[in-house]
Structure formats: C-alpha cells, structure tokens
Amino acid sequence: MSPAIEVKDLNRVYYSYKKSVGLWSSVKGLWNRQHVEKVALSDISLSIPSGEVIGLVGANGAGKTTLIKILSGLIAASSGEVNVLGYNPFHRRNEFLRKISVLLGQKNQLWWDIAPVDSYQLLMSIYDLDVNKSQKKIKELADILNCTHVLETQLRRLSLGERMKMELIGALLHDPQILFLDEPTIGLDIVAQTSIRNFLSAYVKDKKPTIILTSHYMDDISKLADRLLIISKGRLFYDGSIDKFTQKSVQKKRLKLIFENPTKNAIRISDDVLIMPGTKNLDLEVEPTKMAEIITQIAQFQSVQNISTEEIDFEETIREFLKTQQ
Amino acid sequence: MKHWLKRNLAFARLGIQTNLEYRFNFFIDAIVQPAMTAGIEIFLWFALFAATNTETLNGYSKESYLAYVIWAAFVGRIAISWMYEHMMMDEIETGSINAIILRPMTFFEYYLSQLLGYKLVIFLFSSLVPLSIVLYFGLPTALNRLPLVALLIFYYLIFIHAMSFMTACLAFFLNRVRSFTLVKNFTIYIVSGELFPLDLLPTFWKKLFLNMPFAAGVYLPVGYLTNRISTELFLTGFINISIGLVVVLFLSYIIWRKGLRSYSGTGA
Known part of the structure; x- marks a missing residue:
C-alpha cells in the first residue's frame, strides 16, 4: 500500500x-x-x-x-x-x-x-x-x-x-x-x-x-x-x-529528598548544586551514575527522611530539548 | 453541474443570511441610504432647473432628469461592490482565505454567489424607494423594461465582481490595497453615468464611455428604463460586458496564480 x-x-x-x-x-x-x-x-x-x-x-x-x-x-x-x-x-x-x-x-x-x-x-x-x-x-x-x-x-x-x-x-x-x-x-x-x-x-x-x-x-x-x-x-x-525519543534523550533522573528538618545553612554539593538554607524538600535532576554519590554527600550534612527517584516525563524532555534549540 | 449549482445557491443564501443577521445595518443599506440619496438628487435637480430657469436641459425635461437620477441612485448602489471587495482583501491580508481555498470550491465563486444573493435582496427591498417616487411624481419610467434592465445589472455585477476580485488579489503582493478600491470605484462612479447622464458629455467622451463596459452599470439600464436610449444601444451593454469580462478574468487569473505562489498562508 x-x-x-x-x-x-x-x-x-x-x-x-x-x-x-x-x-x-x-x-x-x-x-x-x-x-x-x-x-x-x-x-x-x-x-x-x-x-x-x-x-x-x-x-x-x-x-x-x-x-x-x-x-x-x-x-x-x-x-x-x-x-x-x-x-x-x-x-x-x-x-x-x-x-x-x-x-x-x-x-x-x-x-x-x-x-x-x-x-x-x-x-x-x-x-x-x-x-x-x-x-x-x-x-x-x-x-x-x-x-x-x-x-x-x-x-x-x-x-x-x-x-x-x-x-x-x-x-x-x-x-x-x-x-x-x-x-x-x-x-x-x-x-x-x-x-x-x-x-x-x-x-x-x-x-x-x-x-x-x-x-x-x-x-x-x-x-x-x-x-x-x-x-x-x-x-x-x-x-x-x-x-x-524519551529513552534516547533522557540522561538524567529526578531525585526527590525530604529532610527531617529544614536545612540551617547553605550546602554546596557540587558546582551545579547548592542547597539553600530552609530547604525541607529537595528536587534534583541528576545523572543515574552520580546519584549514589550525591545522596551520600547530602546525608553527611543533613538527616534525610525519605528518598525517591522518578523518570523524567516526555513533556519535560521536550521542554529541555526545545530550550537547547532556541 | 448540479453540485456546482447547489454549492453556489448555498453561498448566495449565506450572503443573504449574514447580512440579515445585522438587521439595523441591512435596514440602513436597503432603505435609508437609497431614500436619502434619492432625496438629495431630487433637491439638486429641482435647484438646478430653478436656477437656470429653463424647461429643458440638453433636450430633456426636468421630469426626465429626475427619473434618471432617481433610478441612477438606485441602480448605482446595486451595481457596485465595496463590501465584498473589502472582505476579499481582508481574507487575503489576514489569512482567513485559508479556510476557503482548502475546501472544494473557488474563492471567486464563493464571493460572487454571495454578492449576487445579497444584491438580489437589496434590489427587491431598495426598488421600493425609486418605484414609490416615480409613481408619486409621475416620472417617465418604462416599468415593463425592468426585468431586462435587472438582467443587465446582474450581468454587470459579474463583471464588477471580476474587477473586485482582481483588485483584491493585489493584496497578495501589497499590504493595504484599499486605496485602489477608492480610486476604481470613484472612476466607475463617473464613467458609469451614475453622477450624471453620459449624454451630457462631449461627443468624444460620450462615445468612449459608451464603448466601455462600465456604461452598462448605470447609464444603459437607467437610460433604457427612462426612455433615454434605444433598445439597440441598451443591448450593446451585454456585448461590452462580455468583452470586459474576458479581459478582466484573464488578468485576474494571472494575478491570482502569481499571488498564490507568493502567498505564505498568513497568520496560520
């Protein structure tokens, strides 16, 4: 046909x-x-x-x-x-x-x-x-x-x-x-x-x-x-x-952390990540290979109540992609 | 053929329906405006004859002129297209033409049928104004000629629509082409005999204008209706329109084709 x-x-x-x-x-x-x-x-x-x-x-x-x-x-x-x-x-x-x-x-x-x-x-x-x-x-x-x-x-x-x-x-x-x-x-x-x-x-x-x-x-x-x-x-x-497209484009996952208490001071995790004082819920996009390292680093400074990870959805993938095209 | 007719009758109905939707505007257009124009013309020619203190002008009586101008005001309004020309321009300028050209119909027929439908209704309503005036004042009018006159006017409308279509197509290349409409329609106002009877002109100009299709818009139908011209001269109107139509449609086709090539589907 x-x-x-x-x-x-x-x-x-x-x-x-x-x-x-x-x-x-x-x-x-x-x-x-x-x-x-x-x-x-x-x-x-x-x-x-x-x-x-x-x-x-x-x-x-x-x-x-x-x-x-x-x-x-x-x-x-x-x-x-x-x-x-x-x-x-x-x-x-x-x-x-x-x-x-x-x-x-x-x-x-x-x-x-x-x-x-x-x-x-x-x-x-x-x-x-x-x-x-x-x-x-x-x-x-x-x-x-x-x-x-x-x-x-x-x-x-x-x-x-x-x-x-x-x-x-x-x-x-x-x-x-x-x-x-x-x-x-x-x-x-x-x-x-x-x-x-x-x-x-x-x-x-x-x-x-x-x-x-x-x-x-x-x-x-x-x-x-x-x-x-x-x-x-x-x-x-x-x-x-x-x-x-989503599989090919998504090189990051969403990491969600809930702290036991809000952070007292600013915490520098890496060049890209700075946790501001007073943060209770943290939402980060991280490469899967670096996830364990980042969690360990944060846990050194702050008690964590809950940790979860999510796939980044299609809408966000497209949005990120379009940003790179402008 | 059956489908073509069905489609175009639907467009004609649309022309009537959309205009009747705005009742006040329709009333002004069909009754008030022709009545006011007729009133102004009556005063003007009464004043002219009173000032010149004469019984006849160029061989015609005051009643003859009054009959002419009353019918000319009526026919002139039927045989012109401002509204649909502007609508066609708008469609091209704003890109709303997209909805028309992507359907199995033509832009030309779509507006022609609407124009004819609308003008038919206006003709029926507005004719009450000159009819009542000529009957009241006993002005010379051969009412038995009205059907043939109407035929010429509606044939002329096809020609006028072709002119409008050609002018509107310029909007593919130029922004704001309304100035063309103004110049064109004002020229037609004079050469069609709406402003004054063409027989008042010097022979050269009269001959020239009579050989153009525009005379078939006002002078020939009104002249025939008011016993000013012969049947032979009246019938030349059909021939002149036919020749004019061939020329204008040919030019329109070229401009339309070129226009569509350069069209960018504005705003979609």
Missing part, C-alpha cells in the same frame, strides 16, 4: 524585507528595501503510512506550521517533491480537497456570523454530502463532545472551547482521510483540552484517519500520536516513537 504522505527533499524559503528602526528608515524604505530570505524548511524527507497519527513538535518558528501548510496545499514548496494521497497538494484539486481537512487552532474555519448548524449546512453543499447522514453525524459528534446546546448559537457568541468543538465537528463532517490539526487545543482550559483530546482519541480508534498534529501541549502528542516528528530550525531532527 502506498503511503498517505510522501515528501522528498522538501525546502521552503520565505522572503521578507528588513527594516531598521525609526522614521528615516521608513522613508528610505519607499525606494530602497533590503530583502532577506528565511529558510523555513530544509531538506525534509519523510513517509507517512495511512492511518498513522503523527505528533509534530518543535519550537516556535521551527517550521511545523509551514510543513502543514505545504502538505495541505495552502502554500507551495520552494523545491522538492510532495505527494499527498497521490496528489500534488498545491494543485488543490477538488478530489484532493474532499479527502483532507485542516483545522488551524488560531483561525476560524466555520462562519463567524452564523450558527454552527448553518455552517454545517453550507459544508454539506460544499462537500456534496448526504443531508440525512450528515445530520445524524452532527448529532452523534455533538453528543460525544457534549455541545448539542450550542449548535444553534452564532459562532461569535460561543466560548473558545465551544467554538473549537464546533470547528472539530465541521472538520470531520466529510470523513477526511487526512486530518491536519494545528494547535487544536491552544488557549483552552484544562477541561476543554481533555475533552477534545479524549474525543480525538476515540475518533482515531474508530475511523483510523491519518493525522498530522501539532501542539504545544505535550499531553496531546503523547496521548494521541503513534509517531513523533521533531523539527528544529527547519530540519527534521527526530523521526520515531515517543518512547524511543
């Missing part, structure tokens, strides 16, 4: 112009502008089988959204080959567009001035969908998302969480084979985030679409994605499972 998405040597360069500060540079910019190139994606190659959920992770400006824009056909690649479901996405053939759906968390895909039910009617006409089947589907999805009560309220009057649920229903109405989700939970409170995450998880199990998901919430990625792609400065830095 051919992959749903295949990308080879993909590059994308953006052009903009550089403006110095001040009024004079604005005046000068009328006739003389200094153009600059920014490489957003560089030599990306990947293959995604049908039905796989991809978590696309990277710092701001790493190139995640640019990759989604190219794969969905929104913008053209500067060079390289892109094949999505057998189509060049940038040609935006109607047959191709009927098979995909794009949900950009920071943009409305539904119509602002009308109620979601009216937007769905419009989508039925655009995608040429069976009205009865679609209405049944809307009801089902709205029941699962617990948002039936807002279907007839204008989009502009809904909360962000309700709006996102409505957007999700709209994005899934035509049963897309590929779903591009760019920050679907951005700005949502924890309840709405969990609700959408659970919904997507159930949807993936049931319909098995190919999903490309970007999110700044690593819980979204770790709970939904089968495969992790990390982009850094326009390059594909990692392509593999989440577990492997």
Whole structure:
C-alpha cells in the first residue's frame, strides 16, 4: 500500500524585507528595501503510512506550521517533491480537497456570523454530502463532545472551547482521510483540552484517519500520536516513537529528598548544586551514575527522611530539548 | 453541474443570511441610504432647473432628469461592490482565505454567489424607494423594461465582481490595497453615468464611455428604463460586458496564480 504522505527533499524559503528602526528608515524604505530570505524548511524527507497519527513538535518558528501548510496545499514548496494521497497538494484539486481537512487552532474555519448548524449546512453543499447522514453525524459528534446546546448559537457568541468543538465537528463532517490539526487545543482550559483530546482519541480508534498534529501541549502528542516528528530550525531532527525519543534523550533522573528538618545553612554539593538554607524538600535532576554519590554527600550534612527517584516525563524532555534549540 | 449549482445557491443564501443577521445595518443599506440619496438628487435637480430657469436641459425635461437620477441612485448602489471587495482583501491580508481555498470550491465563486444573493435582496427591498417616487411624481419610467434592465445589472455585477476580485488579489503582493478600491470605484462612479447622464458629455467622451463596459452599470439600464436610449444601444451593454469580462478574468487569473505562489498562508 502506498503511503498517505510522501515528501522528498522538501525546502521552503520565505522572503521578507528588513527594516531598521525609526522614521528615516521608513522613508528610505519607499525606494530602497533590503530583502532577506528565511529558510523555513530544509531538506525534509519523510513517509507517512495511512492511518498513522503523527505528533509534530518543535519550537516556535521551527517550521511545523509551514510543513502543514505545504502538505495541505495552502502554500507551495520552494523545491522538492510532495505527494499527498497521490496528489500534488498545491494543485488543490477538488478530489484532493474532499479527502483532507485542516483545522488551524488560531483561525476560524466555520462562519463567524452564523450558527454552527448553518455552517454545517453550507459544508454539506460544499462537500456534496448526504443531508440525512450528515445530520445524524452532527448529532452523534455533538453528543460525544457534549455541545448539542450550542449548535444553534452564532459562532461569535460561543466560548473558545465551544467554538473549537464546533470547528472539530465541521472538520470531520466529510470523513477526511487526512486530518491536519494545528494547535487544536491552544488557549483552552484544562477541561476543554481533555475533552477534545479524549474525543480525538476515540475518533482515531474508530475511523483510523491519518493525522498530522501539532501542539504545544505535550499531553496531546503523547496521548494521541503513534509517531513523533521533531523539527528544529527547519530540519527534521527526530523521526520515531515517543518512547524511543524519551529513552534516547533522557540522561538524567529526578531525585526527590525530604529532610527531617529544614536545612540551617547553605550546602554546596557540587558546582551545579547548592542547597539553600530552609530547604525541607529537595528536587534534583541528576545523572543515574552520580546519584549514589550525591545522596551520600547530602546525608553527611543533613538527616534525610525519605528518598525517591522518578523518570523524567516526555513533556519535560521536550521542554529541555526545545530550550537547547532556541 | 448540479453540485456546482447547489454549492453556489448555498453561498448566495449565506450572503443573504449574514447580512440579515445585522438587521439595523441591512435596514440602513436597503432603505435609508437609497431614500436619502434619492432625496438629495431630487433637491439638486429641482435647484438646478430653478436656477437656470429653463424647461429643458440638453433636450430633456426636468421630469426626465429626475427619473434618471432617481433610478441612477438606485441602480448605482446595486451595481457596485465595496463590501465584498473589502472582505476579499481582508481574507487575503489576514489569512482567513485559508479556510476557503482548502475546501472544494473557488474563492471567486464563493464571493460572487454571495454578492449576487445579497444584491438580489437589496434590489427587491431598495426598488421600493425609486418605484414609490416615480409613481408619486409621475416620472417617465418604462416599468415593463425592468426585468431586462435587472438582467443587465446582474450581468454587470459579474463583471464588477471580476474587477473586485482582481483588485483584491493585489493584496497578495501589497499590504493595504484599499486605496485602489477608492480610486476604481470613484472612476466607475463617473464613467458609469451614475453622477450624471453620459449624454451630457462631449461627443468624444460620450462615445468612449459608451464603448466601455462600465456604461452598462448605470447609464444603459437607467437610460433604457427612462426612455433615454434605444433598445439597440441598451443591448450593446451585454456585448461590452462580455468583452470586459474576458479581459478582466484573464488578468485576474494571472494575478491570482502569481499571488498564490507568493502567498505564505498568513497568520496560520
């Protein structure tokens, strides 16, 4: 079976112009502008089988959204080959567009001035969908998302969480084979985030679409994605499972100590570790090989009531990784 | 074809629905503004004839001018597109166009159908203003010509939309292209015959403007409705629009293609 998405040597360069500060540079910019190139994606190659959920992770400006824009056909690649479901996405053939759906968390895909039910009617006409089947589907999805009560309220009057649920229903109405989700939970409170995450998880199990998901919430990625792609400065830095990435990247463990009494004086353990006076609970990230040594050193100065160690989780691993990329 | 029609009827409904959503704005747009424009025109031409102390101007009576300007104010408002042109520009400038171009439809048809739907409703409501005035004052109007006139106006709207689309596509390359709309629409205001009947112009300019598609926006439909021009001249409007459409659509296509190539999917 051919992959749903295949990308080879993909590059994308953006052009903009550089403006110095001040009024004079604005005046000068009328006739003389200094153009600059920014490489957003560089030599990306990947293959995604049908039905796989991809978590696309990277710092701001790493190139995640640019990759989604190219794969969905929104913008053209500067060079390289892109094949999505057998189509060049940038040609935006109607047959191709009927098979995909794009949900950009920071943009409305539904119509602002009308109620979601009216937007769905419009989508039925655009995608040429069976009205009865679609209405049944809307009801089902709205029941699962617990948002039936807002279907007839204008989009502009809904909360962000309700709006996102409505957007999700709209994005899934035509049963897309590929779903591009760019920050679907951005700005949502924890309840709405969990609700959408659970919904997507159930949807993936049931319909098995190919999903490309970007999110700044690593819980979204770790709970939904089968495969992790990390982009850094326009390059594909990692392509593999989440577990492997965590194992490969984590060279430290978390050491937690509870002292019998708060420390009286500052204690210098090593160049990196200084325990401040008044500390009762201590939380350190240490290399496993140095753990015994550090515990022994601390015990010389302070009575310890409890010692525990923990693995560093995926979210922290990614956070540490992204810090190194900025 | 059936699907295309279904889709575009849905867009036309959207155009009507979204505008009816803002009732006050719709009322101002459909009734108050045309009534006020008509009132101003009536005073202006009454004053003009009173000041010149004449019965006719360039061979036409005061009633004839009044009929012309009343219908011109109405037709001129139907045959222009400010709102949708600005909306298209906004979509491109802010990146909300993404939601349109990633669906199986075209940006052009999406806005054209909305424009036609909205203008149809405005036509039905606003026509009450000139109809009541011409009937009240007994101004010369061939109401039996209204269906054919409406046909020309709506055909012209397709041309105007193509012009708007072309102007809006400049937003792919330039920020803040609204100044183009202002210049374009003001030019159309004059060359379409909305400001004054084109037959008041010197022969050279009159001939030139009559051979442009813009005359089909106001002068030809209103002239025909008020018995100012012949059927033959009126029908040239359909030909001029067709030629104009071919040219503008060709240019629009080129700008659109180039624009999409340079588009960076703003804000997504």
